[in-house]
Amino acid sequence: MKFIIQRDRLVHSVQEVMKAVTSRTTIPILTGIKINTTTEGITLTGSDSDISIQSFIPAEEDGNEIVEVQTSGDIVLNARFFSEIVKKLPMDTVEIEVQTNFQTIIRSGKAEFNLNGLDPEEYPHLPIIEEANLFKLPTDLLKTLIRQTVFAVSTSETRPILTGVNLKVENDELTCIATDSHRLAMRTANIESKINGTYSVVIPGKSLNELSKILDDTNELIEIVITENQVLFKAKNLLFFSRLLEGNYPDTSRLIPTDSKTDVIVKTKELLQAIDRASLLAKENRNNVVKLLTHDGGVIEVSSNTPEVGKVVEEIVAEAIEGEELKISFSAKFVMDALKALEGTDIKISFTGAMRPFVICPLHDDRMLQLILPVRTY
Amino acid sequence: MKFIIQRDRLVHSVQEVMKAVTSRTTIPILTGIKINTTTEGITLTGSDSDISIQSFIPAEEDGNEIVEVQTSGDIVLNARFFSEIVKKLPMDTVEIEVQTNFQTIIRSGKAEFNLNGLDPEEYPHLPIIEEANLFKLPTDLLKTLIRQTVFAVSTSETRPILTGVNLKVENDELTCIATDSHRLAMRTANIESKINGTYSVVIPGKSLNELSKILDDTNELIEIVITENQVLFKAKNLLFFSRLLEGNYPDTSRLIPTDSKTDVIVKTKELLQAIDRASLLAKENRNNVVKLLTHDGGVIEVSSNTPEVGKVVEEIVAEAIEGEELKISFSAKFVMDALKALEGTDIKISFTGAMRPFVICPLHDDRMLQLILPVRTY
Incomplete structure (x- = not known):
């Protein structure tokens, strides 16, 4: 040679x-x-x-x-x-x-x-993959799907299946779902080519993180081929193989509440920064917990309190608050991760009570969803 | 308040x-x-x-x-x-x-x-320092002096005095010296104001590294005040106090050879990059040792060899080689540190035999000197 x-x-x-x-x-x-x-x-x-x-x-x-x-x-x-x-x-x-x-x-x-x-x-041989059933989507869209979901996979090996992202293909739609059982991230997108049948596989989060790093930010189509135990991503001059996780991904659809008791519309960046500040004095706490209260007059109060260190309170004027008054506590990290993953300047948060999971969505987009379980403090 | x-x-x-x-x-x-x-x-x-x-x-x-x-x-x-x-x-x-x-x-x-x-x-009171004997030099020059010497301090606590930089003031000249007993870095500069008497103190390397980080790159004068157990650096709106190391700094002047048997003049960057490459396959070795040979025709050969991994050989055309033929081995890290610290495009290396320390200087500047002990391999 x-x-x-x-x-x-x-x-x-x-x-x-x-x-x-x-x-x-x-x-x-x-x-x-x-x-x-x-x-x-x-x-x-x-x-x-x-x-x-x-x-x-x-x-x-x-x-x-x-x-x-x-x-x-x-x-x-x-x-x-x-x-x-x-x-x-x-x-x-x-x-x-x-x-x-x-x-x-x-x-x-x-x-x-x-x-x-x-x-x-x-050197081991790479898997030979039959390309009977491939589908395509723009590379930058795939990267966005990964970015908006992969952070929510579990880092614990107690339920290995949750360390992966569930990738479902059905009716020319691709859905990515990740959950660590305290929060869930979901994103749906159209695929560019017809595919026969339906697929539901689980790709290790680590694989998707590495894939995302080497893919260019381009709208050129990437091809995805799914087999029984492997997935292959085909970009220009690049093949990326990952093994799939074995086992059945839990059915997450029943976790997502369909009604809500309190709806808040707020500027993503304002809420994100207020929670970031409140979390500064919650660092010593388990789960980094901050509180959110709705007040009359369309005002949200974000706060945290660690007696040994001090406390912090901040008010945000919401775009709109509808429904019951609310007092809720949650992991600052989980909500900040979710807000960073969402696109758009305004988001809508739908609460169904202080002890029930709540849903964060971009204001006019139901193909992207973040669900978070609150923390019991009140 | x-x-x-x-x-x-x-x-x-x-x-x-x-x-x-x-x-x-x-x-x-x-x-x-x-x-x-x-x-x-x-x-x-x-x-x-x-x-x-x-x-x-x-x-x-x-x-x-x-x-x-x-x-x-x-x-x-x-x-x-x-x-x-x-x-x-x-x-x-x-x-x-x-x-x-x-x-x-x-x-x-x-x-x-x-x-x-x-x-x-x-909160403890800061030392009260009498400013009877202060001297001044441009801030950027002080930063250069630190950069060109502090890397050579010892990281081992066996001889604590060597973890500091020796700062000597005599005849309106400031000299900084650092050595870990395998290599030595020295730099002299003029100070801007007359000072009574002579000083020789040892400032912890860590203090100088932190000082260097917060000083601006400006030619405004910085004031230095030395007392028995403290040194104070005074910049605009900034006071930086450091304790001094106790004990006598070794007399390093006798370590520096005054004659030489082989003199090599070479482009700093070419030598630095060749040693960097040679060191790639020397990583597994103790001290990361590379070899240097002089050849007829003004050629230097830099090489290393780790049987389990492989070997590397590279030739550099020197600007000049004078004196005896030479075969020497040294720590790639020490020589690269020294070359990075030196200014100027050309350097002169003065060897006095394969087992004696060698001196690296900028071609036309004797106020800056790097001394390195070779490693016995031949």
Whole structure:
């Protein structure tokens, strides 16, 4: 195997596949990046067996030569060393050549590295995925769906299924749901292509976070293929595989209240900042609890009190308050996470009493919903 | 005590004095920031008993009112809570009012905090320093002196005196020296004002790092006052006190070789980058050791070799090589630290053999010197 490549393209692809490589693996070959060279170009693969990422660098693009392939072949190189080396090479091009015993020469300018490679035959094969049932949506929309839901997954392994995001496809609609059983985030969007049947799978939150990091903010379509135990995201020159979580995701639809006793419409930013300030003196508390009261005259009071430290009270003029008077306590963190995830300048909060979950939605958009359980303090 | 202040000025001063406050103190009052209010303005103080920082906010500046003092007085407020609160207040002005039992109201817009204060009588008094013998130098020059030496202090407490920078004043010259006994950094500069007698004190490296962070990059003069066990740095509206380390700093002058057997002149950046690359494959080694060889034809070879990982070799064309052929090994980290600290595009390295310390200087400047002990590998 021997090729010469533009260094910036190699650095970019190495950084992409590095997102899947962990040093904490018990499988030595997975500490490496696999490089496959054909006359078409170079394919890099990184994997931690949960996530696998493949990045392709074409030999030619828009009439420009990116890679000059001299001999085809495969090699696995230690990911940590290889990524640091390519980042620090002195020139704009790099020559990589595999010699006997997987010894690999990396040349750039007058710098020459000789890295001990690993046997590419030992590298696990990526799942072969039938693309019978793929659907598409704009990449930036997928990133938004992930951003608006993934923060609500559980970080505890007591119910492993809740560490993932439930992805449902039905009637040309994609719905993402995440919950840690104290709060729930849900977002629905249209998909671009017809799909046969319905799907409901659970993708690890960690996988979606990593995916989100390497996807560009573009409205180009990304393809999603779901199989029994894998999901594949296909973007330009990039394949992202993740295993699915096993088990049934709980039915969350019955958790969402359909009626409400108090409705508050308020500017997202004003409420977010007031809760942020109130939470400053609630830090020592379990769950970082703040209180919210409605007053006559369309005023909301946000407060917290930690006797050892002090207390804080702030009033906000709401856009509208309808229904019963309300006194409720909740986790400042959960409500701030929810408010940050929502789009739009105004939100509507629907309460059904101090001890019942409440729903936060953008004012004129029912495809996005955040549900939060209050905390009992009164 | 009651005053109204411009929030950005308060935030800035709180951040300055926070540099001296640590949450790990065993003295509860030192977890607080002391606020002293007079008709002249507000003085904030933070201290961890090694370092004390005082920041003054004048009531009026250039004809603009910064603080409206309504009642004078003192209070101590929890530094962590107070700094977070002032950062997040909603309006451009803040009202602070101390009530009975040190209860302190912080008001901004519709947000009102009620913070439990501490008794200001319990706050330790700052040292009273006689300003008989002060000297001055430009602030940015002081910052450069610190940057070029402080990295070389020892991080080990086996010889506590070496965790500080030796500051010597003699003949209107200031010299800073730091060594961890494997390397030494030295820098001399002229001071702006005559001083009686000579001084040699040792300032903790940590103090100088914190000082450097809060000083502006300005050529305004900073005043330095040295006493028996304290040093005081006086900048505009800012006092920075540090205790001195006790004990005698070792005489380092005899460590610096006066002759040399091999002199190499090379571009700083080229050598730095080549050593950086060579060190990539030396990471697993003790001390991160790389080798340097001189070749005929004015060429330097930088290399490293870790059999389990691989090896790297790079050649650099030197500006000049004079004297005996050389083969030497050294800590890549120490030489990179030294090269980063030096100014100028070209440096001269003077070697006196593979087992003797070598000296790195800017090409035409003998007021700046880095000395490094080699590592025995050949």
